[in-house]
Amino acid sequence: MKSKQAEVHFNDKGTPIASHFDDVYFSNDSGVDETLHVFVAGNDLLTRWENWQAPYFVIAETGFGTGLNFLVAMKVFSEFRQNNPSHPLKHLYFLSTEKYPLPLPDMQKALDAFPTLQAQANALKTAYPLGLEGCHRRHFEAFSTTLDLWIGDVHERLPQWSSPISGLVDAWFLDGFAPSKNPEMWTDDLFRQMARLSKQGATFGTFTAAGIVKRGLANVGFTIQKRNGFGRKRDMLTGTYSEEKAQGRDFEGPYYRYNRRKLSPGDEVIVVGSGLAAATATLALAKQGLKVTVCFDDENLASGASGNPQGGFYPQLHAQESIASRLQAHSFLFSRAYYNQVIASQEGQRIAHNFCGVVQLNFNEKVAERQRKLIENDVWPSALVHAATPEFISERAKIPLPFDGLFIPLGGWISPPDLVTALLTLAQNYGQVTLKPHHRYGDHEVMQSSQGMKTVRVNFDTGETLTAKHLILALGAGAVNLPAFASLPLRPVRGQVEAIPSQSPLKPLATVLCHKGYMTPAHLGRHALGSTYGKDDLNTDVNTQDTEQNLQTHKKAMLGAQLVEQLHHDGTARAATRLGSPDHQPVCGVLTHFTNLKPHYVDLSLGKPISQASPIENIPVSTLCCLGSRGLTTAPLAAELLASELTHSPLPLTKDLCHALHPARFMVRECIRGILED
Structure with missing residues (x-):
């Protein structure tokens, strides 16, 4: 779990050199100009962004290094957004891997050489994650950019990226040390993963023109073009993914998270709940431009387990690299960065807290x-x-x-009621968020139009009925005994x-x-x-x-x-009353009657791989619940996962951790054991 850090020294021009690979992190001539030439122009980003009609664009990089490529891309995209404020392209996702992350002082020294990037570099320094293997998501809202820094070997990280069947990545920054210096990275496995993750029409740019790279990319479906290299390099490679049917893609069976209709900016979502789960989900959806109506029982928010004046904020860590420990560690680190941003955004509205350890x-x-x-x-x-x-x-x-x-x-305490109020206030600042108190959830019905489009109708005890494209039930202990949750093994615990x-x-x-x-x-x-x-x-x-x-x-x-x-x-x-689950992990994702689905997965008891099983049908209903006594730690990242799933954007967790939070996991375990009836 704890990563090995890079060993770096600087040459007489101040350029950082990786001691392990004996190679520079960027050109001695001009690192910024190299990135603009090889990766920004190499992927024709400005032209593609001008013609882009989707709300976000995804860049993937092999080798984060000093973060220079990320900072340049973030700066260029921020300038694009400033020049095109009404353009449908609103957000940039930058996914990068790094086996040996730089110590923060070395990264700071390297980036100090680029005064035009100081605003971006300072933001990265503030948010730079600990050296812990896995995905670290950081939002840079001033630059309309999200960074997913995947620490670990690229051959172990890329297979853990979840992807829609249509692909995830729009452009590749194929970086990393030269093939002659780092042959372990430039392999057929890497190229196959690039094909698995690439959308039709995805592009790449790379500084190298080595034959092994050219042949490897061509073999998996990229058309290759040589361009003039940067500086003293004569040639570089660019290309486009044009394979009709992508290689190696699968549905991840019932754990597949992109099977439901993609929500787009302006789509309506109903969130039911008044606590931390509902508040974090609402903020995550509002940031995606969705229209959210929050319905809850009482006059006031945080009437349940989120109503305690103080809550301890810390992860429950084990001595082993268990799934539970990894979830706790990554959720905690994401939440700390998340709370820092939320607290800093408050104007005259104090969130009582003390990160006192x-x-x-x-x-x-x-x-x-x-x-x-x-x-x-x-x-x-x-x-x-x-x-x-x-x-x-x-x-x-x-x-x-x-x-x-x-x-x-990094731990301490926070006031959950203050936090819930602040999160929903912040969500309202992002767009159309409506709060409806005195709306106790009764039941819901999924409806299908003659064109096959599904919506959900929600009934409340007031007699009012609301309709939306999606429903999220974040009811905490209020879920107990509701028919919608009948096939989930809920564990209420009084505290x-x-x-x-x-x-x-x-x-x-x-x-x-x-x-x-x-x-x-x-x-x-x-x-x-x-x-x-x-x-x-x-x-x-x-x-x-x-x-x-x-x-x-x-x-x-x-x-x-x-x-x-x-x-x-x-x-x-x-x-x-807190709500938990038998394995003590949150439940985040599709909500359906899982008991009725068991006959579709009977072959799992016979050894059929999960990845070959069918996905769960498109259900426009989700839940975020079972946070137990660790809601302050787990809610923000679980909400981020759910919003990413519903908008078909990159997921901020490894596949195995996504599976560990999936509501279908209890059904899958029972099917594997041959328990087909309750």
């Missing part, structure tokens, strides 16, 4: 062993999590604590959180403390202290038994710490 205390031998393995296995970058001594913890907490443990420096008055010696607490429960620094004179877990309990009345359980949990875990020995509590607390 999170301490995971070592409070018994079992926890000590688990934490020891996590550090020894060296899976995670130290900037994400590292070991902490009692002295370090006491200094960060501002309270003496006799425990060692782990420290998550009570105490609001302890700030008092000595607890008052100075300056970081979030976690053990079997958690404790936060003060907000509005109170500390959050929680939480209980009552399975299948929908009662949200505060009770004294849960209060006593919370207090005893903290006293037992922090035995010997002065701050819990004599806690005064006035009984202020809040209870809500």
Whole structure:
């Protein structure tokens, strides 16, 4: 999971050189001009953008390096948008791979040589991800651009890119060190993946004219053209993908996420829910130019599990590279960058928060062993999590604590109600977002026109009926017992959180403390202290038994710490029901009656590959639910995934992580085991 960083030195002209490959990252003559010649002009981007009718354009790159190609493309596209404000092409996606990411100081030094790119370079420096393998999505809204930086070997990353059957990529920046220096990259596997991912008419540009590249690309369906190279290079290659039927494409069976009708700017979507899932989904859709109506039960937002005044924000990491850990790590890192942008965008509307770090205390031998393995296995970058001594913890907490443990420096706490309100306010700034309180969801019906177009009609307890091209049910615990969710194994869990008055010696607490429960620094004179877990309990009345359980949990875990020995509590607390799933992962994607689909997948029990099974039919209904107690960590990236799926834009997660969130996963597992009846 933790990537190896590049080893870089600089020549006498200040050009960075990769020590491992003994090759320059860009031309000694002019890196910017090289990118403009080889990649921008090589793909005829300006002419193609002028004639483009889709809302977004996708560039894929092999070798992020210093980020120079990305910065140039982002600058050129931003200038195109400024010069053509009413053009239908609104957004650029830039997907890039990098096996050995540069350390941030080396990247900064390399980019300092390009003063015309300083605005773009500063934005990249602020958003530059940790060296963790997988996809890191970053939005650069001032430049109408989204970067997906896929850290890892290109031969491992590209197969994890999900693609519509019609293709994903519009243009390739075929970069990377020269074939003579880096033959491991320039292989038939690379060219086959390019064919799998390319749309009809996709182009490429590359600085090299090596025969292995020319032959490899021609063999998979690209027509090849030689052009004049840049600087001292005589020739370079460009080309266009013209294969009638793409090679190696599959539907990913029931996990295929592009099978539903593509939503376009101006299309109407109904989102039902009032919490974090609904708010993040609404913002993601609004950014895509969709018209969203948000319907919820009560007068106020965040009436359910998202209503707690404070929520701890941190990932649940394991000592192994499990799917659960990878989801947590990538969701957390995306969410932190996401929250930074949301908080910075607020004008006069404060989101109470404190990214003060999170301490995971070592409070018994079992926890000590688990934490020891996590550090020894060296899976995670130290900037994400590292070991902490009692002295370090006491200094960060501002309270003496006799425990060692782990420290998550990017974590902290956020006010979920403030966040939900801010997200929906921000969504309204992007376009047509309407809030409808006092609209309790009743049921829905999928309708099909004589032309075969599907819409969905939603009925509310007010007697009002709304119609849209798509419906997203983000109801949290409100989904329990609804017929629409009957084939999903939902797991409601009651949780009570105490609001302890700030008092000595607890008052100075300056970081979030976690053990079997958690404790936060003060907000509005109170500390959050929680939480209980009552399975299948929908009662949200505060009770004294849960209060006593919370207090005893903290006293037992922090035995010997002065701050819990004599806690005064006035009984202020809040209870809500979280919604989870059996595998503790969110549920994000199509919502249908999966039990009725089992007969279509009976062959999975006989060993039929998932990729050869049929996709789920086009259903204009989705869900984002089962966030459990990690909604602050997982909701933003899950919402991003759902909006990307519905607009047929690039997905921000590897295929296996997309599968791990898919609502069909429970049905698929049962079919594989031969469980065909409930």
